[in-house]
Structures are given as structure tokens and as C-alpha cells.
Amino acid sequence: MILFSIIVPVYNAEKYIENTLHSVINQDESNFEVIAVNDGSTDNSLKIIKKIARNDGRIKVYSQKNKGVSYARNLGLDKAKGRYILFLDSDDELPPHTLSSYYRIFQMENADIIEGNIHISEKQDKYRNKIKVFNHDKAIKYFLNCKTISGYAGGKAYNKNILKNIRFISSISYGEDGIFFLETLLKSHKLVHASFACYKYTIRLNSLSGRGQDYNSHNLEVFKQSENIQASVPQKFKKYNKVFIFELYKSEIEKFADSTPKTQKEYYRSYKRLKSFCDKNVIGVLFTTFNLRVRKDAIGYLIWRINGKNKL
Template identity: 35%
Template structure:
């Protein structure tokens, strides 16, 4: 075991009594044995602590960090700060992984002398039924710039922190934003990928991502939708300030698509008086997208950007009717 480098596996958790046992069972049974398992409890009030304390008593690789309920970003940041491994990976407390999750990530990274390795996920409901099959690519090895483009396109490579193995130095110099209560991963992963010279990927589905009915993706409130807007704009501003990239049309269209989705969710679920400042901030930010010609972003996005920027009341009336 000691001939292998140490991997710090970080598990943030909050009120995870329904799922944590399965998660930890899958983690301690990893075929890659040289693990440092860091559980960061974000102020749980249920039986979460009872579960991880039992595992801690039986497995010396487990370390526990407790904090008040500050959110998953602070939990991840604390985990990263405490990590002593050469590499870092994440598992969410409501998900679980195959026994070769860490070994495959490690083998990919070492074999290709890469900075980040990626495995695929199986997107499942709470009963284990597959509910989504994401696009795959014949490409398996990317230079850093190509990997960043794929991340910004958000299809072949997505902005989840899990399902990836990183050189620890990459994460030690980047923090998850603690001012965002959600979508913190979306606004952080591009900063990490921007450091990479080489990224390698496998299509093996070794991570089981469980989508719950009460998850943010199913219940995106106007306020959480606004947090998503802030994350989207951070990605956009980063992209605008980097070396010019190829595929600008597809990246821009992906960003605009998300912005319009967020705007629609906010307008349809608020009165005229609610979130006025937030709606105006979104409208003003649309000015940055007016420079893109219709051939790059398509007629629909071209039209809706201008409609909301110049005629927000008309846009709101039109969207509310749909």
C-alpha cells in the first residue's frame, strides 16, 4: 500500500443519514488502499454523526472535520486544506462509487502523466434507475486548452467536482466560493482546469450520481436560480479574459442558454416587485452578449437577448404566458 501515493478522498455531508452508510461502504471498499478519507460534517442535525463515527472506529483512514452549517463550499475548502495526499478526489455523501473508482482514476492519471483524470457517472434516481445518458466522445486525452473548451461547453466534460482526480497542488491554490450557497462547483472547476497541461478521460461509469426529487435541479427556486446566474457570469467573465479559444459559438450558446433558463425561472416564479435588483442586474449583463451575431448564437437566442435587454416588461409578459 505504501508504495502507492496517498489519495485524499473528501466527502462533504449534511443531514445524510439516509445515504451516508452506502456511500462510506463503497469508499472503504476501494481497491486502491492508500486513502485518506476526510469527512466534513457541515453541521448535521440528524444521525449523520452516528454513522460516520461507527465507520471511523473501524477504519483508521477516516478523519472527521466538523463545522457549523456554512455550506458545501466551506466544507470542501476545509477538506482540501486538511488533505495531505498527493492527489485529491471527491465523493458526495448521497452518491456511491464502484470499487475501482480511485484505482482507475489513479491509473489513468499516472499512465498518461496527466494533471486531471476523469471517469464517467451513471445518472440514477433513488431506486437505481438510469435517468440520463450524457454525451460521450471518442477523445480520451486532451491538452489543457481542449479540456477547458469541453468543460465550458458542459457536455462531454461537466463541472462536477466528483468523478475526477486532481493533483493536490491544483486545488490548494483554488477555493470554492463560500458566498454562493449552490452551484459553487460550476464557478470553480474552470479555474482548476485552466491550470492543467494534460487531462485524460475514461468512459467507464464508476460513479453513481443519485438525483433526488428534492434536489436543486428539480426545485430551482428564484433565489437559487439567481445564485446560478452569478456562477454563470463568473464563468463567462473568466472565458472573456482568457486567451481566445476555438468553438466560441458553442461556448457562448451554452452560456446564453443557461442565462435564459435562469431568467425564465426567476420571472415565472416571482411577482413584479420581487428580486427587482437581481432582475435588473441580469438585464444589464445581457449587454455583453449583444455583440454576438445571429450566425454564432442562432435566431432564438439573438432575439430573446435583445427583447429582454430593450423591452424587459414585454419579455416578462411573453414568458409568463408560456
């Protein structure tokens, strides 16, 4: 049986995709498949993938018309045969010990989800055996309080069993991974956060995940994301909704503030909606969250609002 399925959505990544695939090929755990989904690339990405796949039967290549990252990942989920599932963007890489470290923890802890550290450093790699175990309730609380557990698709491995009937929302291409991750948390019994560096993250313009871009129409999907999160969270965790959404909206306000005057004028109504929520809920967030960093963010927001500065 295949141990790992690594799902790689690809869109115009000719500068990166070779390094991405070789970072998987060079893993010290060889029992895996790569499901590369070409999402209508107009550059040489597909040609590069097929060339590499001809020399390695573990790489499976699929193509679709340009539909977005959610469609691409869902196709990968439909095709996956591995016991464990990872998502890897086409401009990112896996450190060579990633799969073997995940497998060791799955065997030790019988976890549903394992989350590692995204940013690579010598300190993180040195303490790669350090883990924290979260039960169902604690994992949800920490996620909604933006503490330790993140909603990013990268840097995680899932037991395939908990992904049955869970898919990315196809109509959302910004913040879709947070919604997906919450759905997996709701079905999980145990999450393990491990300190080893498991993911090398690259910021570039025009990627499928929309990273590194100026504020634009994709950012408006943050409202869909917050609506889905609020609707999905069980009643006993509802009080933490405002914490999660405050952090989400505060980040969007910062992106708006860094945009050009023309962009700010175009999306001013969106900014007002973001700010209205944060203004209304900042005090509640301050006294609800157990995350000290979020408390500092709330205090910083209050100071920014009082002083009327441009930067948060």
C-alpha cells in the same frame, strides 16, 4: 504515501451517508483516506460517520458549524494528504472500480485532471478503457462550449499539485464547483476524459449542493457564477463566454418556468435578467459554438421566444 483523498461534505444525510462511505470502503484500490466534513448536521449524520470511522482508520471526521458546501470542501482540501483528490457528495456513491481506474490513467497519461462519466450504465462500463486526451487550450474551449467536459465537482480526480492556492469561493453555494473547476483548468496541462462510470449521482431535496429544489434565492447566485467565469477566462477564449453563460441561464429559465406562480412572481426580475441576456446573445451563440447540442438549444430558444410558449 496516501494515493487518494476523498472529500465528503456532509449535511443532514443520515439516509444516505452509510452507503456513501461504504461505496468508498469497498473500492478495489485500498490506499485512500476519506475526509468527512460534518457541516453542522442536525440529524444523525455525525453519529453514523463516527461509528463507521471507529472501524476504519482511513476515515477522518471533522466538524464545523453550518457554513455551506464550499467551506466544507475547503476544510477537506486543507486536511487532505493524498496524491490525488476527489469530491464526493454525502448522498452519492462511487462504483467499486473508480479509484483503480483513476490510478491506472494517472499512471499512463500523467494527467492533471481525469473526468469520468457520472451516470452509470452497462454501456458506459463496457467501454471503460476508452479515453480522450485534452491539452490546456482544448480543455478550456470544450468546457466553455459545454461539450464533453463539465464543471461538476463529482466525477473527477485531481492531481493535488494543481490545487495549490485554489479553493472554492466560500460566499457562493450554487455553481461554486464550475468556478473552482475553471481555475483548475487554467493551471492544468492535460485533462483526460474517460468513458468509465465513476460516480453514482442522487437527486434529493435540501442537499448541500442544492439539487432538486424549486427556484429560490440560491438560484440568484448564478449571476455571481457568470461574473466569476467571465473575469477568469483568458482573452483568447473570451468569445466562448457567451456560450457558457447562455447554457447556464437557459437552464435557470427552465427551472423558473417549472416553478409555482407564486415563486415566478417573487423572482420575476431575476427571470427578466436571464432572458435579456439570452435574447441578446442567442444569435451569437448559434454562430460561435462548435457544440451541435448547444446550437440546437439556441435554435430551440429562438423558436420558444417567437412562439411565446411557456416551456423551452
